[in-house]
Amino acid sequence: xxxxxxAELSAALSxxxxxxxxxxxxxxxxxxxxxxxxxxxxxxxxxxxxxxxxAGAFAAISRALVINIGTLDAGFxxxxxxxxxxxxxxxxxxxxxxxxxxxxxxxxxxxxxxxxMKPAVIRGNAGEIMALAGAAGSGRGVDSLSGSEEAIEAxxxxxxxxxxxxxxxxxxxxxxxxxxxxxxxGHAISQQVTGTGCATTALVGAFLAVAAPKDAAIAGLALMKxxxxxxxxxxxxxGSFATKLIDAIAAVR
Amino acid sequence: xxxxxxAELSAALSxxxxxxxxxxxxxxxxxxxxxxxxxxxxxxxxxxxxxxxxAGAFAAISRALVINIGTLDAGFxxxxxxxxxxxxxxxxxxxxxxxxxxxxxxxxxxxxxxxxMKPAVIRGNAGEIMALAGAAGSGRGVDSLSGSEEAIEAxxxxxxxxxxxxxxxxxxxxxxxxxxxxxxxGHAISQQVTGTGCATTALVGAFLAVAAPKDAAIAGLALMKxxxxxxxxxxxxxGSFATKLIDAIAAVR
Amino acid sequence: xxxxxxAELSAALSxxxxxxxxxxxxxxxxxxxxxxxxxxxxxxxxxxxxxxxxAGAFAAISRALVINIGTLDAGFxxxxxxxxxxxxxxxxxxxxxxxxxxxxxxxxxxxxxxxxMKPAVIRGNAGEIMALAGAAGSGRGVDSLSGSEEAIEAxxxxxxxxxxxxxxxxxxxxxxxxxxxxxxxGHAISQQVTGTGCATTALVGAFLAVAAPKDAAIAGLALMKxxxxxxxxxxxxxGSFATKLIDAIAAVR
Numbered sequence: 001x002x003x004x005x006x007a008e009l010s011a012a013l014s015x016x017x018x019x020x021x022x023x024x025x026x027x028x029x030x031x032x033x034x035x036x037x038x039x040x041x042x043x044x045x046x047x048x049x050x051x052x053x054x055a056g057a058f059a060a061i062s063r064a065l066v067i068n069i070g071t072l073d074a075g076f077x078x079x080x081x082x083x084x085x086x087x088x089x090x091x092x093x094x095x096x097x098x099x100x101x102x103x104x105x106x107x108x109x110x111x112x113x114x115x116x117m118k119p120a121v122i123r124g125n126a127g128e129i130m131a132l133a134g135a136a137g138s139g140r141g142v143d144s145l146s147g148s149e150e151a152i153e154a155x156x157x158x159x160x161x162x163x164x165x166x167x168x169x170x171x172x173x174x175x176x177x178x179x180x181x182x183x184x185x186g187h188a189i190s191q192q193v194t195g196t197g198c199a200t201t202a203l204v205g206a207f208l209a210v211a212a213p214k215d216a217a218i219a220g221l222a223l224m225k226x227x228x229x230x231x232x233x234x235x236x237x238x239g240s241f242a243t244k245l246i247d248a249i250a251a252v253r
Numbered sequence: 254x255x256x257x258x259x260a261e262l263s264a265a266l267s268x269x270x271x272x273x274x275x276x277x278x279x280x281x282x283x284x285x286x287x288x289x290x291x292x293x294x295x296x297x298x299x300x301x302x303x304x305x306x307x308a309g310a311f312a313a314i315s316r317a318l319v320i321n322i323g324t325l326d327a328g329f330x331x332x333x334x335x336x337x338x339x340x341x342x343x344x345x346x347x348x349x350x351x352x353x354x355x356x357x358x359x360x361x362x363x364x365x366x367x368x369x370m371k372p373a374v375i376r377g378n379a380g381e382i383m384a385l386a387g388a389a390g391s392g393r394g395v396d397s398l399s400g401s402e403e404a405i406e407a408x409x410x411x412x413x414x415x416x417x418x419x420x421x422x423x424x425x426x427x428x429x430x431x432x433x434x435x436x437x438x439g440h441a442i443s444q445q446v447t448g449t450g451c452a453t454t455a456l457v458g459a460f461l462a463v464a465a466p467k468d469a470a471i472a473g474l475a476l477m478k479x480x481x482x483x484x485x486x487x488x489x490x491x492g493s494f495a496t497k498l499i500d501a502i503a504a505v506r
Numbered sequence: 507x508x509x510x511x512x513a514e515l516s517a518a519l520s521x522x523x524x525x526x527x528x529x530x531x532x533x534x535x536x537x538x539x540x541x542x543x544x545x546x547x548x549x550x551x552x553x554x555x556x557x558x559x560x561a562g563a564f565a566a567i568s569r570a571l572v573i574n575i576g577t578l579d580a581g582f583x584x585x586x587x588x589x590x591x592x593x594x595x596x597x598x599x600x601x602x603x604x605x606x607x608x609x610x611x612x613x614x615x616x617x618x619x620x621x622x623m624k625p626a627v628i629r630g631n632a633g634e635i636m637a638l639a640g641a642a643g644s645g646r647g648v649d650s651l652s653g654s655e656e657a658i659e660a661x662x663x664x665x666x667x668x669x670x671x672x673x674x675x676x677x678x679x680x681x682x683x684x685x686x687x688x689x690x691x692g693h694a695i696s697q698q699v700t701g702t703g704c705a706t707t708a709l710v711g712a713f714l715a716v717a718a719p720k721d722a723a724i725a726g727l728a729l730m731k732x733x734x735x736x737x738x739x740x741x742x743x744x745g746s747f748a749t750k751l752i753d754a755i756a757a758v759r
Contacts, residue, residue, distance in 0.1 A: 237294070239294070
């Protein structure tokens with residue numbers, strides 16, 4: 001199925017590239033480089049800043065904030081909470097990626113606490129969204145064993161509980177708020193590249209700087225789906241695909 | 254010399270890809286992304302989890318554990334020791350990569366302490382294996398100045414002292430336990446890409462989830478050697494080679 | 507404009523590749539992998555070591571030290587200060603990259619403190635050099651909104667205050683000490699790849715092991731400019747360009 005929401009994406013990308021907003025990321029070690037390159041390719045201005053000494057001050061000068069708990073520890077969580085508090089006080093929108101929630105008690109506790117701090121969007125795979133909603137998560141870590149369709153009900157619950165737009169990604173993505181909007185397209189090889197989900201969250205964060213939460217979620221998901229379609233043909237494997245995915249994000253108009 | 258152990262590798266890869274085991278990594282910042290992509294290409298399901306609050310719990314739900322001290326600090330070492338203790342209690346096998354042991358007293362002390370906690374496999378270059386065995390290490394950091402052959406005796410000593418299978422990598426690799434098994438093939442350009450050694454350790458970790466330690470070490474080393482052979486032709490330099498190496502790992506059957 | 511300083515670069519590269527000096531990096535999480543691969547491609551032997559327990563000891567066995575505050579926190583800053591003190595005591599030269607100075611008070615305070623510890627070279631974009639010199643910085647984070655020419659006066663001031671050679675990078679780079687030397691060439695696509703500035707700093711660090719500060723700065727800047735020119739043709743986007751940039755650094759003679 002070819003990618004959906006092309007017209008909306010095109011409009012959102014034009015605004016993003018014209019404004020080049022500063023996007024504050026507190027994300028995991030595995031994907032920091034890939035995320036920064038994805039955001040640059042999309043047209044945003046990324047920065048990674050996590051220290052408690054400055055995370056609040058930096059969120060205050062940013063246009064949106066991305067919080068990803070992939071390699072969380074006490075120091076990073078302290079920075080996340082200060083950044084979120086500062087962002088909230090200044091109406092800077094933020095997106096939460098609850099990587100691996102359900103895998104350990106610590107991870108679940110931190111993800112739940114953050115989810116109650118009014119994120120504009122929560123983006124996860126089916127297992128994560130189900131775990132965070134209190135439904136039966138797989139507890140398997142960062143890879144989901146469930147199809148995204150199975151998490152729609154959990155997504156509705158989570159959206160209701162938190163007030164956030166919920167984005168479940170998978171073979172088809174769903175943006176869940178008062179309604180459920182499918183985002184189609186993409187390619188399965190994305191699952192063989194670490195950080196494509198995390199980078200999708202970061203793209204949603206970039207669009208939060210220039211669009212309302214539901215529109216930002218659709219644009220972020222649609223951009224990653226579209227770029228994967230463009231990058232896959234001629235990629236002999238996941239290494240080449242990851243490189244071409246960045247090229248493709250920069251090439252989408 | 255073309256790569257050895259193709260039949261064993263093929264069998265081990267089939268099992269790995271069928272079972273897709275969760276592999277818990279506490280590794281260094283430099284190679285986290287590359288390692289995750291190498292493990293995904295091989296067919297494993299990688300996760301990077303280091304916090305003391307959850308490292309033990311995460312090791313308990315994993316099929317194997319990879320410990321790499323490249324960018325160690327007190328927080329990471331605490332997580333490593335909790336993960337190892339938890340893995341040991343549940344008979345989850347683990348592999349130790351003593352990056353740069355011998356370069357500083359702190360690094361040597363941590364590597365020695367971990368080596369006494371019953372790793373199934375220890376993987377290092379010649380300088381690291383010699384330093385860890387108490388033989389004359391080069392003290393030069395992460396690049397070895399010695400040929401792998403020179404470390405065979407140290408490898409025997411280290412295997413005897415720790416009970417681990419010892420894997421020394423270099424132009425020819427050696428898997429050392431009761432006997433010494435050479436693993437041939439590969440390409441020298443691998444030395445120009447950061448993290449190929451660390452990623453080899455992670456591959457050994459992945460195979461530990463589906464094979465006995467000696468077989469896992471052989472399969473991990475043989476896969477990296479074979480992939481390097483496939484990736485090198487047509488690579489104009491180390492950047493392209495690193496990308497194609499991931500493609501090649503995914504392509505090996 | 508094609509790249510300048512080819513003859514000096516060629517001589518410095520020959521020495522670097524013959525000596526393969528160990529370069530100690532305390533740099534940010536985003537660029538650690540890219541930086542290590544850039545240094546390997548250039549012919550240096552990179553290591554990333556940040557823990558307070560060993561940063562001083564490691565600096566003492568290194569030929570040069572690279573300090574980059576991109577993702578600073580208290581733990582990393584402690585390691586940086588110990589490494590710098592150890593390097594200074596042993597006349598190991600070091601380069602400072604004050605990433606994002608001016609964006610937060612914490613970042614400015616740390617950058618200023620480090621700048622007073624006698625770096626041989628300070629490398630930044632125009633906004634960073636102006637902020638560090640006390641001139642009107644943009645306060646925008648890691649991307650500069652000012653042209654490099656605008657920072658020449660601030661660079662002179664900073665060089666005078668600190669005793670360091672100051673390298674301002676941009677469309678044209680400038681090496682500022684008693685005189686102002688332009689380094690030309692390169693390609694604007696470099697700005698779409700995260701860490702090209704940080705990697706340039708690391709190249710300056712590598713050349714500090716084999717050349718005087720002003721010559722090292724010129725060689726590091728000229729190498730990145732030259733490699734970008736070689737890598738850009740045929741790169742369909744920033745992902746491919748980043749990969750080919752590493753190939754190109756290895757290919758420059």
